[in-house]
Amino acid sequence: xxxxxxxxxxxxxxxxxxxxxxxxxxxxxxxxxxxxxxxxxxxxxxxxxxxxxxxxxxxxxxxxxxxxxxxxxxxxxxxxxxxxxxxxxxxxxxxxxxxxxxxxxxxxxxxxxxxxxxxxxxxxxxxxxxxxxxxxxxxxxxxxxxxxxxxxxxxxxxxxxxxxxxxxxxxxxxxxxxxxxxxxxxxxxxxxxxxxxxxxxxxxxxxxxxxxxxxxxxxxxxxxxxxxxxxxxxxxxxxxxxxxxxxxxxxxxxxxxxxxxxxxxxxxxxxxxxxxxxxxxxxxxxxxxxxxxxxxxxxxxxxxxxxxxxxxxxxxxxxxxxxxxxxxxxxxxxxxxxxxxxxxxxxxxxxxxxxxxxxxxxxxxxxxxxxxxxxxxxxxxxxxxxxxxxxxxxxxxxxxxxxxxxxxxxxxxxxxxxxxxxxxxxxxxxxxxxxxxxxxxxxxxxxxxxxxx
Numbered sequence: 001x002x003x004x005x006x007x008x009x010x011x012x013x014x015x016x017x018x019x020x021x022x023x024x025x026x027x028x029x030x031x032x033x034x035x036x037x038x039x040x041x042x043x044x045x046x047x048x049x050x051x052x053x054x055x056x057x058x059x060x061x062x063x064x065x066x067x068x069x070x071x072x073x074x075x076x077x078x079x080x081x082x083x084x085x086x087x088x089x090x091x092x093x094x095x096x097x098x099x100x101x102x103x104x105x106x107x108x109x110x111x112x113x114x115x116x117x118x119x120x121x122x123x124x125x126x127x128x129x130x131x132x133x134x135x136x137x138x139x140x141x142x143x144x145x146x147x148x149x150x151x152x153x154x155x156x157x158x159x160x161x162x163x164x165x166x167x168x169x170x171x172x173x174x175x176x177x178x179x180x181x182x183x184x185x186x187x188x189x190x191x192x193x194x195x196x197x198x199x200x201x202x203x204x205x206x207x208x209x210x211x212x213x214x215x216x217x218x219x220x221x222x223x224x225x226x227x228x229x230x231x232x233x234x235x236x237x238x239x240x241x242x243x244x245x246x247x248x249x250x251x252x253x254x255x256x257x258x259x260x261x262x263x264x265x266x267x268x269x270x271x272x273x274x275x276x277x278x279x280x281x282x283x284x285x286x287x288x289x290x291x292x293x294x295x296x297x298x299x300x301x302x303x304x305x306x307x308x309x310x311x312x313x314x315x316x317x318x319x320x321x322x323x324x325x326x327x328x329x330x331x332x333x334x335x336x337x338x339x340x341x342x343x344x345x346x347x348x349x350x351x352x353x354x355x356x357x358x359x360x361x362x363x364x365x366x367x368x369x370x371x372x373x374x375x376x377x378x379x380x381x382x383x384x385x386x387x388x389x390x391x392x393x394x395x396x397x398x399x400x401x402x403x404x405x406x407x408x409x410x411x412x413x414x415x416x417x418x419x420x421x422x423x424x425x426x427x428x429x430x431x432x433x434x435x436x437x438x439x440x441x442x443x444x445x446x447x448x449x450x451x452x453x
Contacts, residue, residue, distance in 0.1 A: 003084065003095060008069075011084065014091035015068045018052045024075055039075060039321075040064045077318050077364040082276065109303040112246035114184040117237075178242050186304050187279055189246040194280040196239055197227025197270040204228045207269050210288045214332060215415055220339045224271070224316070229285055231267035251300035252283075264299060271331040273298075273305070273349065274315045276360075281305040284312070284331055284349070296330075298350050308356045311346040313338065318364060320344075325365045326402070326422060327353065327385075333371075333410040341419045345410070353385050358392050367398040369428060375406035383438060386431060393431070400428040 018034050021027060027034035027050060038048035038059040047061040058065040064074070072083040088095050201207055201221075207228035211221055229235070236247055247253040252264050268285035275281045282305040285297045301307055313334040317325065322344030328334060329347055337345035344365070348357060353370075361368050370385050372378035382401055389399045402422065404413055413421055421427065444450035 007093070007096065008084065011087050011091050011093055012055055012067055012069070014093065015055070015087055016052065017055050017057065017068050017071075018050055020068050021050050021057065021071060038062060038064065075321070077321075078276070079363065086277070110186045112184050112186060112189075112243070112249050113181045114178060114242045114246070115181040116178045117241040117244065184243060184246050186246055186249060186302065187281075189240070189243050190250055190280050190282070190304070192240070193236070193247075193250075193252065194225060194227065194270075194272045194283070197229055197272070197283070198225055199227075200230055201226060201228040201269075204230075206288060210269055214336075214411070215339070216335060217339070220335060224335055225280070227270035227272065229263075229265040229268050229270050229283075233263065233266070235266075236263050250282075250302050250305075254300075265297060268297070271312070273310060273312055275304075275310055276315055276318075278315050278319075279304075281310070282349075286331070296350065307349045307351050308354045309360070310349060311357055311360065312349055313346040314360065317344045317346055323365075324369070324423060325361055325367070326369045326371055327361075328371045328410045330409070330411070336411040336414050337419070337422065340414045342414065342422050345422075353388055355388060355392060358389060362392065362397050366396050367400065369400045369402050371402045371404065371410055371422070373406045373409075374403035378403065378406070379438075382434065386435060389431065399431040401431070401434055402428055 018027060021036075022034070025036045025039045025048075027036050028046070030046075030049075032051075032053065034050045034052070035046040036048045036050075037043050037046050038061055040059060041062040041064075043061050048057065048059045048064075050057045055067055056065065057067075057071060066074075068087060069080065069083050072078060072086070073080060076083075085095065211226060216226070232238075236252060237244065240247060244253065253261055254264055255261055265283060265285040268287055271284040271286070272280045273282040273284060282299040282302070284299075287293075287295055298307075299305065311327075312331055316338065320338070320343035324342070325344040325346065326337065326342060327347065328337065328345055331347065334345045334347050346361070348354075358368065368389075370382060372382045372385075382403075386399070393399065404410065404421075408416075410422070443453045
């Protein structure tokens, strides 16, 4: 989309550059300008100057300079249109759109109708009674899990009959019943669900103990917005009675083959998934016991959540201005590595690495390191990553591998040996070495024919 220069100038004129940069780098008044140590190179004395009058910044040490747009592009490693849209929103300037109809359709896809729930049946149990149900799993029907992907089926009992539970006290919430339908935003709804899961974590000791045993401190838990999904079969329906349509659009309430509705995530610790702008768009849920299968469930794709376009930890890594980027496999691996100083750790969302994932990484870093187990399964995964990477390795882009013992994963290894294991260049295997080592093992190099192949 082409934006007229006059519109860009208007956005820059309405942007207070000092206020913008000061929210990222503390500035000090120095005459009519403001100074700081440059955020783009290491220095001991300030050489970075910001002028509110001209709307420009300049570093006399490394020669970095520009305006509000270039600062956010460089500092947060974002692309031009992404930054421009954010600054336009702050300045309350509407960007011109080539196809207003397409924009209206896009808004409709990310919205839903908020409406009051139907009246409860007259024989419904008293909603303020005490809970009388048990967790006897023998009451739940047997379900055949074979051939079902991790993110496409539900955990817990299929019995969605309402139990007599004091939801109002447990969730500390009294829903407001709407007099007439209203439009709701999926982005706003999923944010409210994330806040609800965060609040539930503070009230559930086993979930807090799970994270404590995994070495997650309170600061890390708050930064990643970790949460807990209650085990009650109607907890989202009770907490968000006006938003059932939206919850279904997000895939958080689903229907079984028998057309019975169920809540996707129950009795699981929750990992909110954020898009490049930091907005929550989906969730990962992990069982707190390893004998519960599947271990992880992701919320399905929706109008705001596309798995091949998002890497878990990408937003957080850019926010930390990471220099070294490491691709791992699990949420806890990413969180543990960040907590121990490896701020460029990211992971796919239960899918194989795609070209779209690598494209996004190569926009912010010239080199990506894949971290895999050193066993046969890990090397097969490494070869699949190689096949995906090769077409993208244009000049200036590199891929390396870090193989770790099969008995470890990044989460446990970083806690045992520290971040140095993941930051030592001597431990890395270049893609070219892995390629030729793998191919050489498939032929007899002792013969002329083998060497030719």
